[in-house]
Amino acid sequence: MTTTNTTTTTQFPPPKVLTYPSSTPPILITQGAEGRLYKTTYLSPSIPCALKYRPPKPYRHPILDARLTKARLSAEAKVLERCWREGIPVPAVYAVDTSAGWMAIEWIDGPPVRAGINEWLGDPPEVEQDGGHQQDKKKENADEDEGEAPMVDLMRRIGLAVGRLHNLAGVVHGDLTTSNMMLRPPLDGGDAAQGKAGKALEGEVVLIDFGLATQSQSDEDRAVDLYVLERAFLSTHPRAERLFGEVLEAYRGSFKKAASVLVKLEDVRMRGRKKSMIG
Numbered sequence: 001m002t003t004t005n006t007t008t009t010t011q012f013p014p015p016k017v018l019t020y021p022s023s024t025p026p027i028l029i030t031q032g033a034e035g036r037l038y039k040t041t042y043l044s045p046s047i048p049c050a051l052k053y054r055p056p057k058p059y060r061h062p063i064l065d066a067r068l069t070k071a072r073l074s075a076e077a078k079v080l081e082r083c084w085r086e087g088i089p090v091p092a093v094y095a096v097d098t099s100a101g102w103m104a105i106e107w108i109d110g111p112p113v114r115a116g117i118n119e120w121l122g123d124p125p126e127v128e129q130d131g132g133h134q135q136d137k138k139k140e141n142a143d144e145d146e147g148e149a150p151m152v153d154l155m156r157r158i159g160l161a162v163g164r165l166h167n168l169a170g171v172v173h174g175d176l177t178t179s180n181m182m183l184r185p186p187l188d189g190g191d192a193a194q195g196k197a198g199k200a201l202e203g204e205v206v207l208i209d210f211g212l213a214t215q216s217q218s219d220e221d222r223a224v225d226l227y228v229l230e231r232a233f234l235s236t237h238p239r240a241e242r243l244f245g246e247v248l249e250a251y252r253g254s255f256k257k258a259a260s261v262l263v264k265l266e267d268v269r270m271r272g273r274k275k276s277m278i279g
């Protein structure tokens with residue numbers, strides 16, 4: 001989705017639930033084609049939450065619009081609840097009002113994985129000093145030495161999270177990108193030895209935005225999910241391209257049937273290549 005990051009309070013009229021006297025002033029975080037995301041609190045001013053709001057679409061017939069909004073929000077909330085029950089790291093669902101078009105979910109207090117990777121790529125850890133040449137080379141190759149360990153580790157955590165989603169929850173996400181994953185910071189403040197760049201990649205990988213998710217156990221659907229992630233990753237982080245294999249390797253080890261999904265991924269890639277050749 002196209003989003004505009006802003007920290008202003010009300011650029012648009014907020015949903016009614018955010019105007020009650022007890023409401024914490026909402027902060028508009030993103031505004032996309034389908035909806036808006038606000039930061040506010042839930043029940044107590046000390047519990048931050050993300051309020052996902054799908055406003056009415058004036059270009060749609062009102063009855064159809066209300067029906068669509070209800071169906072999409074309740075489908076997303078159901079998938080989130082299912083994942084949460086299975087122990088997949090996703091935001092907990094606090095409350096849903098499908099008629100009013102909103103859902104309140106746990107606030108994840110960390111950056112999107114995309115931002116963490118970009119920070120790391122822009123500021124990779126120094127391994128040895130040689131007047132800057134080493135640093136430049138590292139940036140080009142996204143580090144081919146031990147300095148890349150935090151990135152390899154993150155790639156593996158992503159592969160495991162997707163494997164658990166597919167296997168334990170039986171859910172395919174439908175829009176896996178590094179923007180739809182966040183890094184929940186470690187409670188203990190993390191590993192001080194990581195350095196600033198390594199710290200950018202720390203934390204638990206939390207999957208978000210299940211607006212396109214479906215229930216499926218099929219190898220084909222799972223392989224397409226991985227293919228979407230691969231394409232998104234390679235276009236968002238081309239300099240880290242060769243590390244993507246770590247995601248797939250961790251996925252392979254995350255459940256029994258993962259190997260056959262990876263075989264299917266070859267077919268899906270082939271179809272993707274043919275399609276892009278034909279245009």
Ligand SMILES: Nc1ncnc2c1ncn2[C@@H]1O[C@H](COP(=O)(O)OP(=O)(O)OP(=O)(O)O)[C@@H](O)[C@H]1O
Binds near residue numbers: 029030033109211212
């Ligand atoms: N639980 C959360 N905690 C903190 N920030 C969040 C949370 N959920 C989403 N965000 C932030 O808001 C952005 C938009 O969220 P999300 O992608 O779920 O909504 P959406 O794109 O409007 O949904 P859709 O793509 O289905 O229209 C995310 O990229 C992330 O930065």
